[in-house]
Structure formats: C-alpha cells, structure tokens
Amino acid sequence: MQRQLANMKQTLFDQGYLDEQFIQLEELQDDANPNFVEEVVTLYYRDSARLIQNIEQALEKSPLDFSKLECLMHQFKGSSSSIGAKRVKSECTQFKEHCRVGNADGCKRTFQQLKKEYATLRKKVEVYFQFARQIGPVEKACRSK
Amino acid sequence: MAVEDIGSGCSSSGDQEFHVLAVDDSIIDRKVIERLLKISLTAVESGSRALQYLGIDGERSSLGFDELKVNLIITDYSMPGMTGYELLKKIKGSTKLRKIPVVIMSSENILARIDRCLEEGAEDFLMKPVQLSDVERLRDFMLRGGEDREVVGCKRKTRDDSCSSSVLSCDRDHPLSPISVSAMAHCKPISKRSRLLATD
Numbered sequence: 001m002q003r004q005l006a007n008m009k010q011t012l013f014d015q016g017y018l019d020e021q022f023i024q025l026e027e028l029q030d031d032a033n034p035n036f037v038e039e040v041v042t043l044y045y046r047d048s049a050r051l052i053q054n055i056e057q058a059l060e061k062s063p064l065d066f067s068k069l070e071c072l073m074h075q076f077k078g079s080s081s082s083i084g085a086k087r088v089k090s091e092c093t094q095f096k097e098h099c100r101v102g103n104a105d106g107c108k109r110t111f112q113q114l115k116k117e118y119a120t121l122r123k124k125v126e127v128y129f130q131f132a133r134q135i136g137p138v139e140k141a142c143r144s145k
Numbered sequence: 146m147a148v149e150d151i152g153s154g155c156s157s158s159g160d161q162e163f164h165v166l167a168v169d170d171s172i173i174d175r176k177v178i179e180r181l182l183k184i185s186l187t188a189v190e191s192g193s194r195a196l197q198y199l200g201i202d203g204e205r206s207s208l209g210f211d212e213l214k215v216n217l218i219i220t221d222y223s224m225p226g227m228t229g230y231e232l233l234k235k236i237k238g239s240t241k242l243r244k245i246p247v248v249i250m251s252s253e254n255i256l257a258r259i260d261r262c263l264e265e266g267a268e269d270f271l272m273k274p275v276q277l278s279d280v281e282r283l284r285d286f287m288l289r290g291g292e293d294r295e296v297v298g299c300k301r302k303t304r305d306d307s308c309s310s311s312v313l314s315c316d317r318d319h320p321l322s323p324i325s326v327s328a329m330a331h332c333k334p335i336s337k338r339s340r341l342l343a344t345d
Contacts, residue, residue: 021276025177028181044173047172074223074252078252079174082171
C-alpha cells in the first residue's frame with residue numbers, strides 16, 4: 001500500500017503536476033499537525049475558486065483590464081506556487097505574459113488551459129489524499145520522499 | 146479585525162517569548178509561514194492591519210505600546226493597498242518601532258527591489274515560496290543572541306558601545322538595534338545572494 005502511495009506521488013511529480021514545494025509542506029506535517037497538507041490544499045481550493053470567478057468576470061469585460069487581470073493572476077500564481085502546483089503555476093506565468101503584451105485572445109486561451117490543469121490537479125490530489133487516508137498513520141511513519 | 150492570533154498563549158506572561166508579526170494577503174501563505182516558523186505568531190492580511198496592530202496607524206490600535214510584544218516582522222512585498230516596502234518604510238520611520246527587525250518576502254527576484262528593501266533597513270529578503278532552509282537561517286538569527294552572546298556583543302561593540310540584550314530576551318527597553326542586526330546579516334551575504342540569484 002505504501003509503495004502504491006509513493007508511486008502515486010512519484011507519478012504526480014514525474015508528470016509535472018507537483019513540485020518540491022509539496023514535499024516542503026509534507027515535511028511540516030507531524031503528529032501535532034497531522035492534516036496540515038490537506039488543510040493548506042483546502043484553503044488553496046477555496047482561494048482558487050474565488051480567483052477563477054474574479055478572472056472569469058474580468059475576462060468578460062470589454063476592453064480587458066490587463067493590469068487587473070495580471071494582478072489577479074499574480075495572486076493565483078503565488079498560491080499555486082505555495083502548494084507546489086507546478087503546471088497550474090506555469091499556466092499562470094503564461095497568462096501574465098499575455099497580459100503584459102495585451103494579448104486578449106492569448107489570455108482567454110490560456111485561461112481555459114489553466115482551468116483544465118487546475119481541475120486535473122484537484123482530481124489527482126484528491127485521489128492521493130483519499131488513498132493516504134486509507135493507509136492512515138502507518139504511512140506517516142515511513143513516508144518516502 | 147481579520148487577525149489570526151496563533152499560538153500566542155503565553156505571550157502575555159512577560160518578555161521571554163519571541164513573538165512574530167506576519168503580514169501577507171494570501172491566506173495560504175499565512176498558514177504556511179505560521180507552520181514554518183513554529184513560534185508564537187500573529188498573522189494579519191494587510192499593511193494597514195499590521196499598523197493597527199503595531200499601534201501606529203493614528204486611528205485605533207489594538208494594544209498600547211507597553212503591551213506590544215513584537216520581536217520580528219515578516220511581510221510579503223506585493224500586497225494590495227500597501228506594499229511590504231511601504232510598510233517597511235512606515236515601521237522604520239516610527240521612533241518606537243524602527244528597531245524591530247523586518248524581513249521581506251517576495252515571489253519576484255528583482256534585484257532593484259531587493260536592494261531598495263535592504264537599503265530601507267530590511268534585515269533579510271526571502272524568495273517565495275519560503276522554505277525550511279530560509280526559516281533555519283531566520284531562526285539562527287533569532288536565537289543567536291541567546292547562544293552567541295559573546296560574539297554578538299563584540300560585533301556590536303565595534304558599531305555601538307552599548308551592550309544590548311539578546312534577541313530572545315528582547316524587551317521593549319532594549320530591542321535589538323538595527324545596526325547590530327545588519328552586522329549579523331552581513332555575516333552571510335554570500336548565502337543570501339546566491340539563494341536569490343539561483344532562483345529562476
């Protein structure tokens with residue numbers, strides 16, 4: 001079971017969904033804070049929902065307010081970076097680039113891609129957490145990196 | 146007031162406990178920094194809230210200065226309303242607060258920004274996402290006053306004749322002076338620079 005969990009995590013890393021920041025978060029988890037990573041990730045989901053909604057609304061305006069969009073995306077990039085959401089973060093970077101050069105189509109295209117990456121990440125991370133919960137405290141004792 | 150007072154159970158018991166004020170508009174980053182520092186910490190979401198907490202916003206303050214117990218301020222740079230740099234300037238411009246060390250965090254590795262903050266009196270500049278190794282360095286700096294008193298005392302004597310107290314027992318009458326802190330920060334310019342320049 002443990003190996004399966006480790007493999008799942010390794011796959012998430014190999015496929016570029018997560019980076020070492022996720023490991024940093026896991027290292028902060030201990031007996032006193034056994035659900036730290038899930039708590040942070042839950043906060044991330046809530047914050048992301050807010051940002052996605054705001055960005056969506058901003059993208060419906062005409063003409064686009066690129067500086068506002070860039071500011072919203074900067075926040076999204078920051079929180080994605082804080083949990084190690086590598087692919088989402090990379091889409092955020094691309095989006096910001098489009099904002100910088102005033103490319104409205106680029107922004108809209110990249111945003112669709114970003115939402116897909118975000119949805120995929122959520123699904124995969126949820127599966128990972130569910131599996132980790134099933135294994136329970138034993139996993140914490142021999143967590144492989 | 147959106148202030149999260151985390152783990153400050155014993156902060157009213159006197160001058161012994163080190164207390165940090167963390168300022169960041171991201172709720173995720175506030176949670177992470179609190180867990181990283183593993184120390185008595187108050188987290189606020191903006192510069193203006195920080196100034197209210199510190200009692201220098203001119204309108205209303207949550208604590209009188211006598212009760213204020215902040216040994217370190219760690220703040221994000223990019224925040225709506227007031228940036229970390231503007232907050233730094235306000236703190237360094239206040240006679241009662243300017244001796245509190247301020248650390249800036251940013252996700253953007255912009256040398257001009259870093260230099261500006263350090264010139265304005267920031268003790269350190271950390272790249273986000275903040276990692277355990279950054280916190281280790283901060284913790285060394287926070288604890289060095291207690292363990293390395295002799296060394297710190299010698300360094301201070303070259304710049305400042307008074308023997309200030311250690312960081313851990315930093316009380317309101319003798320907070321760590323910015324001169325001595327800069328002396329300590331200059332001990333590790335290479336590691337700070339190389340970490341900054343190595344970031345993508």
